[in-house]
Amino acid sequence: xxxxxxxxxxxxxxxxxxxxxxxxxxxxxxxxxxxxxxxxxxxxxxxxxxxxxxxxxxxxxxxxxxxxxxxxxxxxxxxxxxxxxxxxxxxxxxxxxxxxxxxxxxxxxxxxxxxxxxxxxxxxxxxxxxxxxxxxxxxxxxxxxxxxxxxxxxxxxxxxxxxxxxxxxxxxxxxxxxxxxxxxxxxxxxxxxxxxxxxxxxxxxxxxxxxxxxxxxxxxxxxxxxxxxxxxxxxxxxxxxxxxxxxxxxxxxxxxxxxx
Numbered sequence: 538x539x540x541x542x543x544x545x546x547x548x549x550x551x552x553x554x555x556x557x558x559x560x561x562x563x564x565x566x567x568x569x570x571x572x573x574x575x576x577x578x579x580x581x582x583x584x585x586x587x588x589x590x591x592x593x594x595x596x597x598x599x600x601x602x603x604x605x606x607x608x609x610x611x612x613x614x615x616x617x618x619x620x621x622x623x624x625x626x627x628x629x630x631x632x633x634x635x636x637x638x639x640x641x642x643x644x645x646x647x648x649x650x651x652x653x654x655x656x657x658x659x660x661x662x663x664x665x666x667x668x669x670x671x672x673x674x675x676x677x678x679x680x681x682x683x684x685x686x687x688x689x690x691x692x693x694x695x696x697x698x699x700x701x702x703x704x705x706x707x708x709x710x711x712x713x714x715x716x717x718x719x720x721x722x723x724x725x726x727x728x729x730x731x732x733x734x735x736x737x738x739x740x741x742x743x744x745x746x747x748x749x750x751x752x753x754x755x756x757x758x759x760x761x762x763x764x765x766x767x768x769x770x771x772x773x774x775x776x777x778x779x780x781x782x783x784x785x786x787x788x789x790x791x792x793x794x795x796x797x
Contacts, residue, residue: 557632557634557712557713557714558712558713558714558715558749558751558755558757559710559711559712559757560625560626560627560630560633560711560712560713561581561585561625561709561710561711562580562708562709562710562711563579563580563581563585563622563708563709563710564580564606564608564609564707564708565577565579565580565593565606565608565609565610565611565706565707565708566578566579566580566593566608566609567608567609568593568594568595568608568609569595570595571592571593571594571595572592572593573592573593574587574588574589574590574591574592574593574611574620575587575588577593577609583624584624584626584691585622585623585624585625586622586623586624587620587621587622587623588619588621588623589611589613589618589619589620589621589696590617590618590619591611591612591613591614591618591619591620591696591698592611592612593609593610593611593612594609594610594611594612594705595608595609597610597640597705598610598707599638599640599677599705599707599708600677601676601677601678602638602677602678602679603679604636604638604679604708604710605638605677605679605707605708606707606708608707609707610638610640610705610706610707611696611705611706611707612703612704612705612706613650613696613697613698613703613704613706614642614698614701614702614703614704615698615701616698616699616700616701617697617698617699618697618698619695619696619697619698620695620696620706621693621694621695621696622693622694622695622709623658623691623692623693624691624692625691625692625693625694625711626689626690626691626692627686627687627688627689627692627711627713628688628689628690628787629688629715629784629787629788629789630688630713630714630715630789631688631713631714631715632713632714633686633687633688633711633712633713634681634686634711634712634713635652635654635664635681635682635686635694635709635710635711636679636680636681636708636709636710636711636712637679637680637682637706637707637708637709637710638677638678638679638680638705638706638707638708639668639677639678639679639680639704639705639706640676640677640678640704640705640706640707641668641676641702641703641704642702642703642704642705643702643703648665648666648667648668649698649699649700649702650696650697650698650699650702650704651663651695651696651697651698651699652664652666652682652694652695652696653694653695653697654684654685654686654687654692654693654694654695655687655692655693655695656687656689656691656692656693658691658693661695662684662685662686662687663684664682664683664684664686665682665683665684666680666681666682666683668680677705677707679708686711688713692711694709694711715782715789715791729743729744729785730742730743730744730746730781730783730785730790730792731743731781731792731794733794734792734793734794734795735794735795735797736771736794736795736796736797737797738770738771738772739768739769739770739771740768740769740771740781740794741766741767741768742763742765742766742767742768742769742783743765743766744763744765744783744785745763745764745765745767746762746763746783746784746785747760747761747762747763747783747784748760748761748762748763748769748781748782748783749781749782749783750771750774750779750780750781750782751779751780751781751782752777752779753777753778753779753780758774758779759771759773759774763783771796774796775796776796776797777795777796778793778794778795778796779793779794779795779796780792780793780794781793781794
């Protein structure tokens with residue numbers, strides 16, 4: 538185990554950052570009735586926003602894949618009906634990927650639902666995916682559309698119906714790898730990012746930033762918004778090694794800490 542900790546620490550301090558981490562995740566809320574997208578309470582709030590002509594339902598709930606939340610889902614069932622998610626911040630991430638649960642109400646063709654992404658809300662890039670023919674009315678699948686997803690402060694994801702086929706959508710997730718940082722930049726960040734790498738109950742910071750704390754397995758165990766020269770209470774964390782990520786001069790930086 539000591540060798541594992543040493544390897545992780547070395548990796549972080551030489552500029553190679555975490556593997557894929559979740560940037561955004563949405564389970565469509567917990568409504569028990571049919572609602573418009575505008576009237577629904579989604580899992581995420583501002584700066585994330587939701588719009589479109591589809592609706593949210595509590596019928597035909599997601600199932601059959603490990604990530605299924607089994608609650609509300611968005612339904613698109615006519616040509617040109619839409620569901621649009623905006624405000625996802627993918628800045629400073631690489632290898633950005635989209636995953637979602639998808640249920641189809643017909644066995645015809647395989648991928649009539651258009652899935653597009655945009656950095657400006659005007660120019661859209663179509664992603665591609667294959668849904669096996671014959672997966673009909675009772676089957677949910679977890680898919681990973683492929684294509685270029687931009688790193689931007691306001692990523693939009695748009696789902697558009699075609700051919701009057703019914704689609705259900707749930708458990709939308711976006712992941713990415715934090716952009717790597719040069720060793721000199723990481724060294725410099727120590728002076729302005731995390732002030733104390735040996736921690737009792739408080740982590741002290743020199744800059745204003747949104748931060749995430751990861752355990753050695755790459756799991757997020759705490760998040761927070763820190764003011765300049767502010768602190769974050771981590772009394773609830775167990776003793777051990779953690780990694781703190783934040784933004785310094787517009788770049789993602791990471792710092793190893795030891796909770797005593």
